[in-house]
Amino acid sequence: MVQEAVTHPFSKYLREEMMPHIWCAGCGNGIVLNCFVHALDELKADLDKLVVVSGIGCIGRTAGYTNTASFHTTHGRSIAFATGVKLANPELDVVIVSGDGDLFAIGGNHFIHAARRNIGIKVICANNFNYGMTGGQLGPTTPLEALTTTSPYGNSEHPFNLVHLAAAAGASYVARWTTLHVRRLTQSIKRLMQKEGFCFIEVISPCPEIFGRRNKMRSGLEMMEWFRKASVVENFSDPAKADITPDRIVVGEFVDIEKMSYEKLFHEKIAQINEKAMEKMS
Amino acid sequence: MSIKRSLLTGAHFLNGDVACAEGAIAAGCRFFAGYPITPATEIAEHLSERMPEFGGIYIQMEDEIASMAAVIGASYAGLKSMTATSGPGFSLMQENIGLAVMTETPCVVVDIMRGGPSTGQPTLPGQQDVMQAKWGSHGDYEIIALAPCSVQEMFSLTVEAFNLSETYRVPVLLLGDEIVAHMYEKVVIPPPDKLRIVNRKKPHVPSKDYQPFMPEEDFVPPMASFGEGYRFHATGLTHDEHGYPKTQSSEVQARLVRRLCDKIRRNVDKIVRVEEIMTEDADVVVVSYGIVARSALSAVRKARAAGIKAGFLRPITLWPFPEKQVAKAAARAKVIVVPEMNCGQLVREVERVAKSTPVSFLSKLGEDPHTPTEIFEAIKRGI
Ligand SMILES: Cc1ncc(C[n+]2csc(CCOP(=O)(O)OP(=O)(O)O)c2C)c(N)n1
Ligand code: SF4
Ligand SMILES: [Mg+2]
Numbered sequence A: 001m002v003q004e005a006v007t008h009p010f011s012k013y014l015r016e017e018m019m020p021h022i023w024c025a026g027c028g029n030g031i032v033l034n035c036f037v038h039a040l041d042e043l044k045a046d047l048d049k050l051v052v053v054s055g056i057g058c059i060g061r062t063a064g065y066t067n068t069a070s071f072h073t074t075h076g077r078s079i080a081f082a083t084g085v086k087l088a089n090p091e092l093d094v095v096i097v098s099g100d101g102d103l104f105a106i107g108g109n110h111f112i113h114a115a116r117r118n119i120g121i122k123v124i125c126a127n128n129f130n131y132g133m134t135g136g137q138l139g140p141t142t143p144l145e146a147l148t149t150t151s152p153y154g155n156s157e158h159p160f161n162l163v164h165l166a167a168a169a170g171a172s173y174v175a176r177w178t179t180l181h182v183r184r185l186t187q188s189i190k191r192l193m194q195k196e197g198f199c200f201i202e203v204i205s206p207c208p209e210i211f212g213r214r215n216k217m218r219s220g221l222e223m224m225e226w227f228r229k230a231s232v233v234e235n236f237s238d239p240a241k242a243d244i245t246p247d248r249i250v251v252g253e254f255v256d257i258e259k260m261s262y263e264k265l266f267h268e269k270i271a272q273i274n275e276k277a278m279e280k281m282s
Numbered sequence B: 001m002s003i004k005r006s007l008l009t010g011a012h013f014l015n016g017d018v019a020c021a022e023g024a025i026a027a028g029c030r031f032f033a034g035y036p037i038t039p040a041t042e043i044a045e046h047l048s049e050r051m052p053e054f055g056g057i058y059i060q061m062e063d064e065i066a067s068m069a070a071v072i073g074a075s076y077a078g079l080k081s082m083t084a085t086s087g088p089g090f091s092l093m094q095e096n097i098g099l100a101v102m103t104e105t106p107c108v109v110v111d112i113m114r115g116g117p118s119t120g121q122p123t124l125p126g127q128q129d130v131m132q133a134k135w136g137s138h139g140d141y142e143i144i145a146l147a148p149c150s151v152q153e154m155f156s157l158t159v160e161a162f163n164l165s166e167t168y169r170v171p172v173l174l175l176g177d178e179i180v181a182h183m184y185e186k187v188v189i190p191p192p193d194k195l196r197i198v199n200r201k202k203p204h205v206p207s208k209d210y211q212p213f214m215p216e217e218d219f220v221p222p223m224a225s226f227g228e229g230y231r232f233h234a235t236g237l238t239h240d241e242h243g244y245p246k247t248q249s250s251e252v253q254a255r256l257v258r259r260l261c262d263k264i265r266r267n268v269d270k271i272v273r274v275e276e277i278m279t280e281d282a283d284v285v286v287v288s289y290g291i292v293a294r295s296a297l298s299a300v301r302k303a304r305a306a307g308i309k310a311g312f313l314r315p316i317t318l319w320p321f322p323e324k325q326v327a328k329a330a331a332r333a334k335v336i337v338v339p340e341m342n343c344g345q346l347v348r349e350v351e352r353v354a355k356s357t358p359v360s361f362l363s364k365l366g367e368d369p370h371t372p373t374e375i376f377e378a379i380k381r382g383i
Helices: A029-043 A059-065 A078-088 A100-106 A108-117 A162-169 A182-194 A220-230 A262-281 B016-027 B041-053 B064-076 B087-102 B130-135 B151-168 B178-182 B250-265 B292-305 B323-332 B346-354 B372-382
Strands: A050-054 A069-072 A093-099 A121-127 A173-178 A199-204 A231-233 A249-256 B010-015 B029-034 B057-060 B080-085 B107-115 B121-125 B144-146 B171-177 B184-189 B233-235 B274-277 B284-287 B310-315 B317-319 B335-340 B359-363
Touching: A029 A059, A029 A093, A029 A121, A029 A182, A050 A059, A050 A078, A059 A069, A059 A093, A059 B233, A078 A093, A078 A100, A078 A108, A078 A121, A078 A262, A078 B029, A078 B057, A078 B064, A093 A100, A100 A108, A100 A121, A100 A162, A108 A121, A108 A162, A108 B064, A121 A182, A162 A173, A162 A199, A162 A249, A173 A182, A182 A199, A182 A249, A220 A231, A262 B041, B010 B016, B010 B151, B016 B029, B016 B041, B016 B080, B016 B107, B016 B151, B016 B171, B016 B178, B016 B184, B029 B041, B029 B064, B041 B057, B064 B080, B064 B087, B064 B107, B080 B087, B080 B151, B087 B107, B087 B130, B087 B171, B107 B151, B107 B178, B121 B178, B130 B144, B130 B171, B130 B317, B144 B151, B151 B171, B151 B178, B151 B184, B171 B178, B274 B292, B274 B323, B284 B292, B284 B323, B284 B372, B292 B310, B292 B335, B292 B372, B310 B323, B323 B335, B323 B346, B335 B346, B335 B372, B346 B359, B359 B372
Parallel strands: A050 A069, A050 A093, A069 B233, A093 A121, A121 A199, A173 A199, A231 A249, B029 B057, B029 B080, B080 B107, B107 B171, B144 B171, B284 B310, B284 B335, B335 B359
Antiparallel strands: A173 A249, B010 B184, B107 B121, B144 B317, B274 B310
């Protein structure tokens, strides 16, 4: 009997008109997107209330691929843009999916200030240790000694520990996973979506095409093998000690605290002001 | 703190920054993001008090790059939004002003000009950002920039800036200077029902048929806001009418960039505003804008009293430049005098359209704008 063609159950989350995507074979970005839409599906998220924002980079194409309201900002400015969206309409769920260079080099200042304010935007960073889109230059998460197109003798810059940075800056929720941890990452994204305040997940993601092949990991599989061998789950351990080294990648949830969000505090102020004005009038 | 919670109306004695802030509130602006900088700080301070009274948002961002990005975000979430700054901050905003152009975001950017380059003279006036206003962001685009010459106009042109931004889905610049921003003058604010307020066109089609960048006859596409059920995409990349990136298509690039320019070029007669006094028979026309225009008008009257046929032409829209009006005045005049508080910016536009009519440029830098006498002397020299 002829099998009727069926649409993929997740196609409603994606803009099919935008396919094929631009990502290389073996790239981790697809896994990040996959976990994100699985989390949306499990949450039965209201897609009309969701805004996906990205900056510029390979992973920055995510906003264009999700079938929600979406915006692709200038390089580094997704968080600042999203701050305007969230404050203007706090009913919206505002999620950023962007890269390590976008969020922590050119956009680093916006990241720490958004975390400090505890504004309710949700940030998922695909950390592939380099600038994929521009051909593999070093970035703020490139490990010491790693080879990139702009560190041909080995990187001499100390990298950021992103989860430590996010926790120190005041984020309400902080986690790190690799693209190997699909189930835990999906659960973690669900948590991020449901929490008040500024939430952050770092996803260690393979860029075999550009980063891996210069660093003795030619394929996506080899990079995933590194993640498998090296990662250890240490939930709620000290993020300051959450290393990423050739032998050890500390993953897990590091921060999950209750703290009033900026938009709630601000809109409460507006309500108080209105109440006072009403009193005056009556 | 007293809570007013009503629009300011009637006669008031205000400084230009406060008048601008009140103009924004009156125009329906409900989102301000900024970063303090002299001489625009009072706009932020005043709006930090006034916005919450109207249920609006004031946020002090970490820098001007962030401010401009937040303004675009708030506009896409449906609020009329603005920022205010001065030279150094205006420079930082340029990349995202380009993003606002490309994503057709209605918003207002106030630049209170002080002396530059760099940190320059923070507390003194200048007219040095005129060309940056036109060309500051990379790529080809047209922009609208208005130049108030009084505290009254700091109010009325702020309202006008919002109306133009909502009409054409463009960022609109208000180019004030330190003097109009800081001086106090009487301002008469009409009651709300006497103010013309324009709101952006909204789509009337279901989400599946909505193309966020499909223009109507006026070259302007209707704009949905986030959260209204329209799942559209917007990007700073070259995009088609659906908002989807088309980075390899020459055809889409030409169609998009030409339309973005045409929104302003083909509507120029509706946008351009000038003030002309006694230009009909003028042998000498003084073209002047902002605070300098007030000295210029005084000089023109002085010249008339001395028997010189002088005229006054004030571009209120610096951009688009009032080509037709200036060309017409130049065709009749023997000479044009252009006083500016810079080393020669708008004068280049005047020279471009004045053709064979000689243009005499009068430059001034530092604390004081040109005195009426200085401009009067230039008129006499020209004749
Ligand atoms: C202002 C500006 N500077 C530089 C660039 C060039 N650029 C595009 S993407 C990118 C880096 C992206 O790296 P990352 O955020 O890590 O994303 P990835 O491509 O690795 O996913 C750079 C430098 C740009 N688009 N804009
Ligand atoms: S360059 Fe790297 S990050 Fe970019 S798509 Fe290819 S593998 Fe992925
Ligand atoms: Mg990267």
